[in-house]
Amino acid sequence: MADKAILYDATKCTACRGCQVACKQWNENDEVIPVIENGVLAKNWGSYENPPDLSPTTWLKMRFTEVEAGGKVRWLFTRQACMHCTDAGCVRVCPTGSLYHHELGFVAYDKDTCSGCGYCVEACPFNVPRLEHNVLTGIAKMDKCTLCTTPGLDRIAEGWEPACVKTCPTGALKYGDHTELVTEGNKQVQALRANGHSNAYLYGDKELGRLHVMYVLDDSPAVYGLPVAPRISAATIAWQDVIQPLGWALGGLTIIGLGINYLVAREAKLTRELPGKKEE
């Protein structure tokens, strides 16, 4: 099936945060008043952002970046949530298969089977998954945006747009065919460049095998505070592509080797012992 995606146009966004509210409302994520007991620090760090960070119950948050250039202050917005990578670090490391690729390309998530290991939190190049965990016992659950494919709350299966897109009043968020949105995003970037935004960029087309959430930016990703050329970490690759397969091979060979040894050594022992003295 052809992949679907979200296109976010930063130049059309007014940061009304309607998408944040729609996300919470549709996905039944009550706001947690950020206090220290919940593991979320209610820190005022001088930003207009609210809540201060993503959390297990905040899957989408508008990011505000203030940039000074040429004596002017610019206030830049981006939509901070799961980017639904094609080459997804979280899917690579998830040991329970709770994180997997939806048939439409998104990174879907089955919370019921999550073991709470938090490997995805560490592997995500965009620092998106959030872990609710008990430090003493280790009982934990991750949560993140599922692009409205959460079982029981699956808008996509109904053929509807994600809640954030549905509610967006300015048309900054669009949902549709991945390839069509790439074309549309590139067209918008060309228009921005023609208008003097020479660094305008379609973020997500080339990153991590193409993201299923793409941004139209009127400046470079670095200016927006986004990871430039995000990559799967070296540790993820060394661990998942080298150590794990090596471990399965070594473990298997050990068991097979011991089995062969048993058969050979039993035979050797029996022939060495005097005839008639066979044991077992």
Place this chain on the structure above:
Amino acid sequence: MEQEVERYRKPTRILHWVHAGAFVILFLTGLVLFIPQLGFLAEDSWTRVFHRIASVIFIVAPLIYIPLNWKATLRGIKNAFSWGGADIGWLKAAPRYYFLADEKGMPPQEHMNTGQKMWWSMVIVFGLIFVITGLIMWAFKTVAPAALLQWMVLIHDVAFIATGCMLFVHIYLSVAHPLMRPLRTGAWNSMARGKVSVEYAKSHHSKWYDEVSKSVEEKS
């Protein structure tokens, strides 16, 4: 009755079995994250709860043993890391012994033979690695830099693979290898009851047996 000689004192045997029990729980609750097909067993974190309880036993047991058995501890650590020519000889002769039951060419061994030393030194080194990487993951999950936590998981995994494979070998050689049966004649006895027959001590650990019998003579 057959003459016997003490091989492992009671505190050492208790430490062995407590630590072994904790390690097996740690191994199995770690295995569910190692083999994708077993991942469903880790759902809802309950294996992590057992992993942590077992890890406390794994850490505390030696911490109790060490101050109470200081001399034995030092001797044990020294043994683990004293390697010499006899070890090369053992490694050369081992395949013929373990596959073909051919004892010729086996150089006389100390209290621990080369294979046992290999396992025992791995237990010390990887045990420390397990504890350090594990405690970092326990205490600083989501707090420490993601890259640090990822490398801790990787190192923990390497230690798991190395000790996991050797655990199979260890259990196999203790209870299942044809030469170790019947159990009362072999290595099993040394950790189960703490004693082995003089005959076994002479044939498998002759250097150690000479030392022990000499010191007994001196005392008497």
